[in-house]
Amino acid sequence: MKYFLLVFLLCFIYSCQQKQTKSLENQKDSTTHVPITTTTDEYLITDTSFGKINKATRYNDLEKMFGKNNIQDTINYGAEGMDSFIVTKIFSNTPNEIVVTWQLDKFHNAIAAVDCFQQNSPYHTTDSLKTGSTLEKLVQVNGKKINFYGTGWDYGGLITSYNNGKFKKSNIFFSLNSTPDASSKVMGDKELNTDMPMVKENLKKLFISKISLSLHNEK
DSSP: OHHHHHHHHHHHHHHHHHHHHHHHHHHHHHHHOOOOOOOSOTTEEOSSEETTEETTOOHHHHHHHHOGGGEEEEEEEOGGGOOEEEEEEESTTSTTOEEEEEOTTSTTTSEEEEEEOOTTOOOEETTOOOTTOBHHHHHHHHOSOOEEEOBSSTTTTBEEEOTTSTTTTOSEEEEEEEOTTSOGGGBSSSEEETTSHHHHTTTTTEEEEEEEEEOSSOO
8 A cells, every 4th residue: 555655655656747847848938938020111222131131031931922924033144244043033123022042052952142223112221221322322321431343344333342331241242333413533443432532422323223132141
């Protein structure tokens, strides 16, 4: 009889311990779980997302988001036509057009970058920067001078330094172009910066022509 009583007692103690452990685990889960928040602005560009697209997005996700008929793979060429690679265009030849570049070894499975470049593109940053925004506004948001190559050639408008400004460590990148009435002094194969008098005179005639979000190294 004593033996059965001892066995019953041990089983009861073990059952209580199990319930207590499970209760603690549930409490731990409820306190450490943080829901993932998503933006309600489908045109907002942040350091981790381009509208509805983020690092986890795959090709089949794009089809669900934008519709199969609005997506097509096409060939893009690099500067000076030296490289060619397949990209995915969404809403091609419309103001909403965006271009998805895939990581070379993970085609259709891992996004390297997302770009927009149409003149009336609705995509914008939290600072309201978009294609067409002036270099003057970009400098104001960056908070520091900006170095860039002159416009009008294959590497034209490439920004080379944000000089420890806001966008120094950002995953968002901008390319520049110039209006037809801009000075020839801001064009050509040379590096310029926004502190130069000839650039200051053209800050409103230089504008953002492309916005790119890099997701390759996004953490």
